[in-house]
Amino acid sequence: MTGLFTLLKKGSKSSLMAAIVNFVLGTLKLVAYIFTGNVAMFAEMMHSYGDAANQLFVWVGSAVSKKAPNEKFPFGYGRLVNIVCLFAVIIVAILAYETVLEGFHHVMHPTHQEQTMQQFLIAVGVLLIGVVLEGTVLYKAGQEVLEEVHKPTNGIHPFTTSYANIGRAKPATKLVFMEDTVATGGGVIALIAIVIARFTGWTQIEGIVSIIIGLAMFYVVFKVFMENAAGAIGRADEEMEVHASKVILEHPEVSDIKRLVVMKEGEDKHVEALIEVRNHEFNLRQLTEIKKEITNNLLQQPHVTDVNIEIMEDDGLDDWKSGNGSSINRNIYE
Structure with a gap:
């Protein structure tokens, strides 16, 4: 048991942090859904819980991949992290599909359900908390990216130069960084969409934003899948x-x-x-x-x-x- 805990300590810290943050966000969105009855908030809750399970999966995989080589696996378990990331992006792909589908239905069949000011404030408050927490995880993942390529990690570098060096990051770190880029950016534009819909009555904008976020998630799926598929097979650097x-x-x-x-x-x-x-x-x-x-x-x-x-x-x-x-x-x- 001690050996297992020692091994888990070697897992991607950004993945573990992202799993915890997404679980907390999922719980907050569950509470918000109970108070508001907003179907979109329910979808966001499922999205956060799905991301939490996904990142926990990546964390365990990245830890086990550091297991020492043995006679059966003389080159170690390094490729396991690529295989884990492949399974992880399948989860992301499913979530992306559901996000795009929900957005499309909302654009084609917009709902005009009136929200009370209390319900509106709860939705805005949860999204603001989500942006802050996701941004914190993104900053931490950006720091890990820069640490892995021996670049400065202070100031705004994790939000800037990390994007120029993401190609050289570890697979687990890269997955977390790209996912949280989408999550943080998506939270910001979702917040803007809710405010616009509230004060203009243009509810279709929430569906449009949902489609944009879903397509961004598909881009993450494509990039991460192609790289980790090559890594699982074995490729030259x-x-x-x-x-x-x-x-x-x-x-x-x-x-x-x-x-x-x-x-x-x-x-x-x-x-x-x-x-x-x-x-x-x-x-x-x-x-x-x-x-x-x-x-x-x-x-x-x-x-x-x-x-x-x-x-x-x-x-x-x-x-x-x-x-x-x-x-x-x-x-x-x-």
Whole structure:
């Protein structure tokens, strides 16, 4: 049991925080629905509870994915977080569909039910609380994004520069960040729509906003699904390959890179490289020292957990710059 709790502590903090916040919001919206009888508030309540279950699922998956490798799974459980995120976006897709469908029905068949001022204030108050809480989770997720890419996390950076770096974030963090971007933005425009509908009588605007939010959720589904599907299958990280090549070529004894692959296993990255050295007279101890230095430098890079380096003598060809990926039939020092 102690081991389980220790493992769960390694889960995505932003996912856990989002799950708690959405559960609280769902409960607030349930109370608001009881007092107002507003069907839209009931839908929002179900949406929040669905998001809470979704984020809890992601949190557990991200924790279990950090379980240590064993004989059965020698590369660890890293891809599990990709699989979990795939299941999570299915939930989001269902919610997005229901949101768009409800919005469409509301546009085609608008209701003109009169709300008392008390009911209006309750609805506005709950949405305001929702925007604040969702914005807090979004800020925290933005901080995690920036921490993972070693960028400043203070001030308004989590609301600004985090969007430019979201592509390099962990799958669970990215899912939470994108979902809460939609949730926070959706809460703001839903609040505006309720106010406009109240004072102008144009109730169709609530349906239009619902459709917009649903389409934004579908965009999140598409982006997250495509990335995690590739991650579950196993894909090369081209951006990290470029960065790793710079780290390797910085070593004074390395003349070229014959082959370099960086594979993503969930949040973890595995580096395999075949490099060429300048001096043909190196003994085994010197080659081992070069290999150790390069390996240590690569392990210091974000999310790199495993490095396999092979060394061969310089063949006089500029393979890395030319992009030649042909097979090698030469002596290789390990």
